[in-house]
Amino acid sequence: xxxxxxxxxxxxxxxxxxxxxxxxxxxxxxxxxxxxxxxxxxxxxxxxxxxxxxxxxxxxxxxxxxxxxxxxxxxxxxxxxxxxxxxxxxxxxxxxxxxxxxxxxxxxxxxxxxxxxxxxxxxxxxxxxxxxxxxxxxxxx
Numbered sequence: 001x002x003x004x005x006x007x008x009x010x011x012x013x014x015x016x017x018x019x020x021x022x023x024x025x026x027x028x029x030x031x032x033x034x035x036x037x038x039x040x041x042x043x044x045x046x047x048x049x050x051x052x053x054x055x056x057x058x059x060x061x062x063x064x065x066x067x068x069x070x071x072x073x074x075x076x077x078x079x080x081x082x083x084x085x086x087x088x089x090x091x092x093x094x095x096x097x098x099x100x101x102x103x104x105x106x107x108x109x110x111x112x113x114x115x116x117x118x119x120x121x122x123x124x125x126x127x128x129x130x131x132x133x134x135x136x137x138x139x140x141x
Contacts (some may be wrong), residue, residue, distance in 0.1 A: 013045040024087040028085030055104040060093045
């Protein structure tokens, strides 16, 4: 199935109020959503407004992406959303409300994903304390 067919099918199903489930390709949302993990997208009603921090499915440049909303900007004519993948540094997409097709329902987090997150946070905390602990550790026999 081509990308155009896939996008048209997903848009059509969500427009009819049907949730869509598919395998997420890529690593842009790691560790929240792993490459190859099955996700479910629930359609958004016309009056629903997604908020900052939510993961949404949007159409950007003819392709579908599932990214997190990092900012919401209101303009006179429309509301614009700044989207970014969790694993991406500075790359962002800015889309109007009409480009957002649905909310991504997160799958239950696996133990492996939780452990990876805990190890990463522990390493970050250790790195913050290193300058303070280094003089103490150097003085110990």
